[in-house]
Amino acid sequence: MSTRACPQRVGILTGGGDCPGLNAVIRAVTQSLLRQCGAEVIGIEDGFAGLLCEPARARRLDWDAVSGILLLGGTILGSSNRANPLASAQATALALANVRRLGLDALVVIGGDGSMTIAHGLAQQGLAIVGVPKTIDNDLYGCERSFGFDTAVATVTEALERIQTTAHSHHRVMIVETMGRWAGWIALESGLAGAADAILLPELDYDLPTLARHCQARLQRERYSVICIGEGAKAQGGAPTLQTSPALPADGHPVPRLGGVAHQLSAQLQPLLDAEVRATVLGHVQRGGSPTPFDRVLATLYGNQAAQLLLQGHFGRMVTLSGGQLGQIALAEVAQQQRTVPAGHPLLQAAQQIGVCLGQADRDRAHRPPLDHP
DSSP states (O other): OOOOOOOSEEEEEEOSSOOTTHHHHHHHHHHHHHHHHOOEEEEETTGGGGGGSSSOOEEEEOHHHHTTOTTOOSOTTOOOSSOOTTSSHHHHHHHHHHHHHTTOSEEEEEEOHHHHHHHHHHHHTTOOEEEEEBOTTOOOTTOSOOBTHHHHHHHHHHHHHHHHHHHHHHTOEEEEEEOOTTOOHHHHHHHHHTTOSEEEOTTSOBOHHHHHHHHHHHHHHHSOEEEEEETTOOBTTOOOOBOSSOBOOTTOOOBOOBOOHHHHHHHHHGGGSSSOEEEEEOGGGGTOSOOOHHHHHHHHHHHHHHHHHHHHTOOSEEEEEETTEEEEEEHHHHTTOOOOOOTTOHHHHHHHHTTOBOSOHHHHHHTOOOTTOO
16 A cells, blocks of 8 residues: 555546446445546546557546436446456557556546456556445455345346246246355345346255155145246256356456356256256346446445545455445455355255245255145
């Protein structure tokens, strides 16, 4: 951490996947800096890709430019998850040169773990950077709540409510697949909010016979069942379900693209149950739409806090939320880390205690309801 003079020309970009609340952060950073120190704010277009063009893609953000964007989903600046200024020495040199050409004293990077890893790398090259945590997956290390997550949970919860009605009408077992990568936060919270009978997470490999017994018991009582599963979940002894093409996220390293575990589970369960099994993959609908009021407020707080860090000269840091309080954490601590659902988390305990199946043979057996349980 260092103390420097207040930056007078600040760049801001949105990296990685889009997410409800990005515009609220852009608005808060811009308005806070304009009002408190009269700094000029420059929006970098299309995430880090905007810094890898000649010339850089950028535009000035004034009060009018950010007026009315609080309610909007997505990002007015555009984004990219395929641009990495650390991919080569030439890419790094070009990004740094563009920062100099734009006359930026500091850069605000809004993004997830890949973007924070890049931000840390650029900070090591001497750039004054402040990070803002963004991901619907809620998996950023050192931050208990990222904006966009609440909106995603609300979207999945509504989908589960709708699935419940068709499952009940046709006496089916319905499987709903959520995003989240290797973290099960979306599936866990939306599964609880949407009254799923079983919630399967990447952190807890599920036992297929245990899950089948739970669904069959539910069918005998209620004649339908709903399962909420995170895209990174897998059966015990199995492997994650991958799509055919690899993804290239903001960190620039090809990784497998998760997706389709709901259809795989449907095929596994169908021979074991006395009901039709159907699967629904929600996909990118979880990223879209206007942010919830909670996310609008959280994103505004994060944007304003980022501006305060800039004004105080605290660079190489990411805004965070810990114990319900705004704070900051070193980018070095966030880079190449993930926050997953820990064993023994209160939400896991509550789910088990109210009879939700987590696919765990020993744990779920102790909490299995009788067949005549209402």
